[in-house]
Amino acid sequence: xxxxxxxxxxxxxxxxxxxxxxxxxxxxxxxxxxxxxxxxxxxxxxxxxxxxxxxxxxxxxxxxxxxxxxxxxxxxxxxxxxxxxxxxxxxxxxxxxxxx
Amino acid sequence: xxxxxxxxxxxxxxxxxxxxxxxxxxxxxxxxxxxxxxxxxxxxxxxxxxxxxxxxxxxxxxxxxxxxxxxxxxxxxxxxxxxxxxxxxxxxxxxxxxxxxxxxxxxxxxxxxxxxxxxxxxxxxxxxxxxxxxxxxxxxxxxxxxxxxxxxxxxxxxxxxxxxxxxxxxxxxxxxxxxxxxxxxxxxxxxxxxxxxxxxxxxxxxxxxxxxxxxxxxxxxxxxxxxxxxxxxxxxxxxxxxxxxxxxxxxxxxxxxxxxxxxxxxxxxxxxxxxxxxxxxxxxxxxxxxxxxxxxxxxxxxxxxxxxxxxxxxxxxxxxxxxxxxxxxxxxxxxxxxxxxxxxxxxxxxxxxxxxxxxxxxxxxxxxxxxxxxxxxxxxxxxxxxxxxxxxxxxxxxxxxxxxxxxxxxxxxxxxxxxxxxx
Numbered sequence: 201x202x203x204x205x206x207x208x209x210x211x212x213x214x215x216x217x218x219x220x221x222x223x224x225x226x227x228x229x230x231x232x233x234x235x236x237x238x239x240x241x242x243x244x245x246x247x248x249x250x251x252x253x254x255x256x257x258x259x260x261x262x263x264x265x266x267x268x269x270x271x272x273x274x275x276x277x278x279x280x281x282x283x284x285x286x287x288x289x290x291x292x293x294x295x296x297x298x299x300x
Numbered sequence: 301x302x303x304x305x306x307x308x309x310x311x312x313x314x315x316x317x318x319x320x321x322x323x324x325x326x327x328x329x330x331x332x333x334x335x336x337x338x339x340x341x342x343x344x345x346x347x348x349x350x351x352x353x354x355x356x357x358x359x360x361x362x363x364x365x366x367x368x369x370x371x372x373x374x375x376x377x378x379x380x381x382x383x384x385x386x387x388x389x390x391x392x393x394x395x396x397x398x399x400x401x402x403x404x405x406x407x408x409x410x411x412x413x414x415x416x417x418x419x420x421x422x423x424x425x426x427x428x429x430x431x432x433x434x435x436x437x438x439x440x441x442x443x444x445x446x447x448x449x450x451x452x453x454x455x456x457x458x459x460x461x462x463x464x465x466x467x468x469x470x471x472x473x474x475x476x477x478x479x480x481x482x483x484x485x486x487x488x489x490x491x492x493x494x495x496x497x498x499x500x501x502x503x504x505x506x507x508x509x510x511x512x513x514x515x516x517x518x519x520x521x522x523x524x525x526x527x528x529x530x531x532x533x534x535x536x537x538x539x540x541x542x543x544x545x546x547x548x549x550x551x552x553x554x555x556x557x558x559x560x561x562x563x564x565x566x567x568x569x570x571x572x573x574x575x576x577x578x579x580x581x582x583x584x585x586x587x588x589x590x591x592x593x594x595x596x597x598x599x600x601x602x603x604x605x606x607x608x609x610x611x612x613x614x615x616x617x618x619x620x621x622x623x624x625x626x627x628x629x630x631x632x633x634x635x636x637x638x639x640x641x642x643x644x645x646x647x648x649x650x651x652x653x654x655x656x657x658x659x660x661x662x663x664x665x666x667x668x669x670x671x672x673x674x675x676x677x678x679x680x681x682x683x684x685x686x687x688x689x690x691x692x693x694x695x696x697x698x699x700x701x702x703x704x705x706x707x708x709x710x711x712x713x714x715x716x717x718x719x720x721x722x723x
Contacts, residue, residue: 209494210328245328255586255608256311256329258487265483265603267589285487286328287605 201279205235208284214242228261229272231282246284256287304343305364307507308334310609318364320424320499322506330605331507333364337554346526346557353377355404356412356515362551363416363515364508366423373447375415376515378403380523380671385639390659394669396529397636398520401644401677406443406467408436408598408645408676409541413512414444417501420508421450426499430454432489433502434482434537434598435464436645436676441501442473453498455485461597463680481592483603502538506605510540517548520671526558530668533566533655535647535675536576536621537599539610542567545673546613565614566663567621568654570594570629570646576604577621579611587611595626595684596646598676620663624653630685632656633678643678651675 202222207215215221221238225231232253236243248254259266260283266274276282307316311329324331344361352358356376360369379399387395400409414437421429429445430453431437438454445452452473456465457480468475478485486502493503501509521528528549534542542565552558569577572594579587587607592600604610614621624632629646632653637643644652655672658664678685695701 210323210325254328256323258603265589268591285490286323287603 203231203276203278204281205231206281206283208286210286211242211245211284214245215239226275226277227272228259228266228274228276228282231276232259232272258285258287259283260285302336303367304339304361305333305335307331318420318423320420320426320504322504333507333511335362335551337551341555344555346555349522356415356512356519359515359518362518362548362555363419364511365416365419369419371415371419373415373444374404375411375444376400376403376519378519380520381640381642383640386636389639390656391666392659392664392670393667396520396524396669396671397640397642398516398671398673399642400516400673400675401642401648405447406436406439407680408440409513409516409673410436410440410676411444412515413437413509414440414501416512417499417505417509418444418448418450420505421499421501422448424499424505426497427451428453428496429499429501430489430492431501431503432456432482432485433468434600435460435467435680436598437502438468438473438475439464439680442468442471445473446471450499455489455492457481457485457597461681461683463682464597467680482601483589486601486603486605510544510606513541513544514548514551516541516673517545518552520545521549521552521558524669524671526552527669528552528558528561528563529671530561531564531566531619531664531670533568533651533658533670533672535599535651535673536567536569536610537601537604537647539567539576539604539606539608541673541675543606543609543613546617563617565617565619566654566658567610567614567619568651569621569623570596570599570650571623571625572596573600573602574623575602576607576610577623579607580614580621584611594629595681596629596650597681598645598647599650620658620661622654622657622661624650624657628653630688633685634688636674637678642674644674645676645678645681646684647676648674648678649684 205221223231223234309324310332312327314326349358354377355374357371381397381399383395403411428451431441432455442452455476458477489500489503493500499505553560573592575587575590589603592602629649633649636652
């Protein structure tokens with residue numbers, strides 16, 4: 201099972217409406233790079249001019265904020281979920297972690 | 301007639317009119333309410349406050365309220381307590397406590413932010429309101445929703461203090477307990493706001509909600525005789541309050557209601573959850589989130605949404621941030637109660653304990669006017685001080701028994717004084 205990147209509602213207009221994107225990366229950084237290579241319009245919303253993840257964008261690896269896992273260099277494996285969550289509001293409505 | 305306020309992105313400046321949204325669709329940064337200050341300078345007059353009741357609605361022109369909105373209940377208007385004993389103990393001549401421990405209706409400053417959020421909820425037609433909460437916000441939402449006829453559904457960490465849970469349940473709100481910390485609860489609420497058509501006061505109504513905090517600052521200035529203090533010590537959870545007090549002061553200067561002067565902002569956190577104070581003290585360009593571990597549950601937000609803005613405000617004002625341990629928090633709760641007769645919740649212990657640290661560090665001068673912001677009532681966090689006051693044995697209902705007790709207590713006090721004298 202590939203790594204799944206979960207896209208919040210707010211970002212789906214950049215991914216042709218797709219809520220989940222498969223990727224084959226081995227780190228979160230690679231996963232984000234794959235994502236923005238595939239959907240270039242998303243790029244400026246993921247990274248700032250210095251190449252850092254934008255301040256108001258939180259990235260989770262399987263429910264854990266990646267800042268507790270060593271940042272975007274942390275390793276990922278098949279079946280892992282990488283979630284993008286704008287820090288103020290917005291999440292992935294179709295994420296399995298949602299209350300139904 | 302155009303409205304006097306609207307949403308604007310704090311980063312890219314794009315405006316969004318008035319809608320239940322909290323982030324900018326252009327750059328996904330936070331939104332805040334901005335005002336037409338040029339029009340307000342003409343229409344909002346300080347002398348028109350004179351006939352109004354002393355509560356937060358006296359500042360209505362400066363709040364994001366629909367035209368003609370009448371505040372449905374009295375909120376705010378809390379005492380600014382001039383310190384008698386603690387100031388003397390600390391060597392401060394002009395120490396004050398802004399006492400939102402007695403804010404109405406639910407005894408914390410959160411009543412202010414809920415008041416403005418529910419005005420927005422009414423405007424946008426929401427029938428159900430809610431929040432993610434460490435306790436005080438849930439209390440305030442539940443109380444005011446009951447008063448105003450909204451349904452309420454609040455989300456809390458499952459291990460919240462029992463008093464806070466009861467203080468929400470009694471108003472009839474639905475309570476959803478989440479097996480996680482506040483940051484987990486907050487993230488879930490962001491997803492729920494996305495899916496359901498509910499007015500979550502600190503999610504999709506956040507810009508309107510946070511404006512209510514300004515009234516804490518307006519009142520301070522008015523109660524000091526339309527003068528700004530030199531120093532303000534503010535507890536920090538999400539980091540919003542400290543930035544909104546600063547905004548309030550700036551607005552009063554813009555409107556010409558107070559004279560401009562530098563105000564130093566000092567942030568207070570618990571050591572067990574101190575991402576903002578850590579960011580200030582280590583001069584970090586970005587704060588590092590933490591996993592909260594502190595009795596100060598109302599400040600236990602490891603990933604503060606307004607953290608970057610709080611850090612900026614503190615640095616730019618020439619202030620500082622400090623944090624205190626759990627034992628220091630308890631000592632400070634007791635100190636404030638014993639010296640000033642104010643019973644604050646753990647956040648108040650944090651703020652008082654940090655104020656003491658700042659004084660010890662020489663960061664607050666004796667003659668300066670310093671306001672310490674107390675944001676919630678001690679009755680909400682009694683579990684933090686349970687065990688601090690062992691009960692004496694009961695005595696028989698006879699005068700002789702009482703006299704014997706007095707003799708025994710006098711003997712103890714006398715022996716202690718003697719021992720201290722010899723030491």
